Each structure stands twice: as C-alpha cells, then as structure tokens.
Amino acid sequence: KILLAHGAHREGKRTDAVMEKWRGYGLGQFIHWGLYAIPGGEWNGKQYNGAAEWIRSWNGIPNATYDSLIYKFNPTAFDATAWAKSAKQMGARYVTFTTKHHDGFCMWPSKYSKYTVAASPYKKDIVKAVVDAYDKEGIDVILYFSVMDWSHPDWRYEIKTKEDSVAFERFKKFTRNQLIELLTNYPKAKGLWFDGTWDKSWVKQAAFADDLETEMRKLRPGLIIGSRFRADENGKRHFDSNGVLMGDYEQGWERKIPNKIEEVHGNDWDCVMTVPENQWGYNKAWNGHIKSANELLEMTAKCVSLGGNFVLNFGPQGDGAIRQEELNLATKIGDWMKLNQEAIYNCGYAGYEKQDWGYFTKKTGSDQVYMVVFNVPVSGALRLKMPAKTKISKAYMLADREEKILPEEINSNEYFLKLKKKDHQEPFVIVLETGKNAENKESIYEKAKT
C-alpha cells in the first residue's frame, strides 16, 4: 500500500441508512437545464454537432453572445411540480439537477456570481423550486455542480504561470464559497454530483479538494459524494494510487453500463444515460438513435442486476417545458414500473450467472430472486441455470401471482420454465422463491465422462 495523504478515506461500501437508501433507489432522473436550452444545439440556422449543453465552447457562437442569453432567460412554462409529478409517475426515486454546468450560469441566486438567474428576467431561484417540488413528491435530490466554469475569469485548464496560480487560488475560493452556499441554502439535498473535474488545474488540487470534501461532509453529515470530485496527490481519479475508490460510489458510468459484476469492484455505482446518443441539454434536433422505453427498461434492469442504479436524463426546453418525446418515455417507463417495481427497488446482484432470457435481481436482505425477462426463446420455454445447492421452491409471474410456473428439471440445477403466454410484447418478471437444497440430495443427473 502506498502511503497517501489525500487518497480514499474509507474502503468498501458505506453502511449508513442514507447510503442504504441510495443503494436501493434503482431508478433516477437526471435533469440538464440552463441557458444552453435556449439555442437548443443550433445558432444562426447552423447545427452544433456536439452535445447541446456544450454549445458555448463552439466557435459558431461568440462567448459574449452566449452569455447574453441570460437576458433571454424567462422560462414561462417552467413548473417544478409538473416535473416532479412526471418523475414520480415514472418511478424515479432520486433526481440529479444541474445547479451550474460548464458554462458557469447558476440556476440559483449565488452571492458569488453575477451570472445567475437573479440577473435574468426570470429572477427566481430555480434550484429551490426543484428541491422543494421533488422533496414534496418524496424524490430525493442530488445537486449537480460543474467545477469547470468557462465564464469565470479565474478558471484555468492548467496552471502554467504565476498569474495562472494566483487566478486559480481565487477560483478555488469561489468554488468553495458556492458549494458551501449550495449546502447551506438547500439542506434537503442528499448529495452532490461533481462534473468538470478532469483538467490538470483541478487534478493538481488534491489537498484542497480533500479538505473541501471533509468540510462539506462535516457541514452536511451523510452527504453523498461520488468518485468524480477529486484526485489523490498523484493525480489518480476515481480510484486512488492504491486502487481504492474515492467518494461514496463509482461515478464513471456515463453513457455506459458494466457487463459483469467484476467491473464494479464491489462498489456502489450509478449509470447516467442520455435518451439520444449524446445530448444532455435540450437539442431541437431529436435525431440519431433515440432509445425506446424497452431499451431504457433493459438498461435499468441491467444496472440493478449488477448492484447499481440507472439515472435517465431529461433536457427541458428553454421555456421550461419538458419535450413530449421525453414525457412519453417517462409515462411508458412508469407504466411498467407500476407493475414490476418490486424487482427493481431495493434490489441488487443475485450472484447467479447471466442468462440469455434477461437479468436476475435479488431483493436486498431476502432470498427473493426476480427474473426480469426481455428475450423469450421461440420454444416459449426459458432455460434456467441455478447455482448448485439452490432449489426453486416456487415460481410465478409477478404481474399475476396466480400464474404459477412449474420448473421442469432438465439437468442438475438446470430447468425449463414453460410460459403460458409466448408472445410477450413487454418485458415481464418471474418471481423465484429459492431455498437451499437438502445437502445430501443425490443428483439424478450424471456428468458425462469425457
């Protein structure tokens, strides 16, 4: 082990109630909303090919022109309660909301910046409205905060000169002030989701960031901070120089999902995902591959089956309304979740090998196992491989508990589950009540001698 002053301060999962609850969320919502929603990925009739929330960095729009969008920000259709109710019916149990993205525009009236909602025609505190509305719906709030701040004169990508160093010291003070301000203004927030922390300037601030994380945790006991916030003194991010995760959960799964349990190294994690291939802020062009509700449900089940949460991104329009395509997805996902949430909420890795029909999830603290089925074979019989010494005492459809399924044992620990209905148009869940096999039960199936 390398002796580290600013590496991970804890190894393994947090065991407190706040993190236990976080671990069981299953499904969350991300919301990217800010000035970038006004241009929506295009300017002067030209399409910006990057992610819409990055448009300020495009040479198709001068920085000053982008920054003057503040005078156009007056989202008359913004209704935080409507957003929260849509998230509730979708079945999201937490929301991550952009307080400040890379452009530096603050969705709260920060005392430390002129570039905030307070200076826009809208004037009001959007972060407060979101926190209060989602809290009222029983959805926990995580505040997204980008350390990288393109509009701040003291932001530097790297520290090259004495002047850079003096400026960046001011920037560090500004960043700390804003974070303490967010935690003080919005005490209901359960965590902070840091972004924009990969540049050399910030990676060099191991001691400062470590002390700041300690200060924030002291100010807000139980606060949840992911692995993207800080680097150790050797510049190692997410995992320190000893390979130990920094922060409370792994925050590297952005638009990607692990395929096997070994990839998550026994840590908590969540995956944040866009509906288009790579658009977080509102983009007028709704093109390229747009994920369907069933694709997003499969991603949700896959994340939960590997012990993580799935966080789906919404990009409200410049006027504050959520686009119809996203509302439709929320409704379809919610319809499915209403029937099958038992296999998602407070579930995790079952410890069984992955199989073709879909994903196993297991209710935390119980033997209850769920099969979330996406692929029914042409035979209509699901081939089920169970671990040795694990028997199936009962199997039935979650959506209709009366519909029992009799496993036909076809080999040791291998069964066919014959389905009554073969033409399922939606993913469905089979509940498996399992138990330990009688130790001395001789298997009637003999392994071939080869």
Ligand SMILES: C[C@@H]1N[C@@H](c2nc3ccccc3[nH]2)[C@H](O)[C@@H]1O
């Ligand atoms: C959660 C996501 N993280 C931001 C981001 N910035 C990036 C810079 C380089 C590569 C990928 C990035 N994703 C995206 O704008 C979005 O906020």
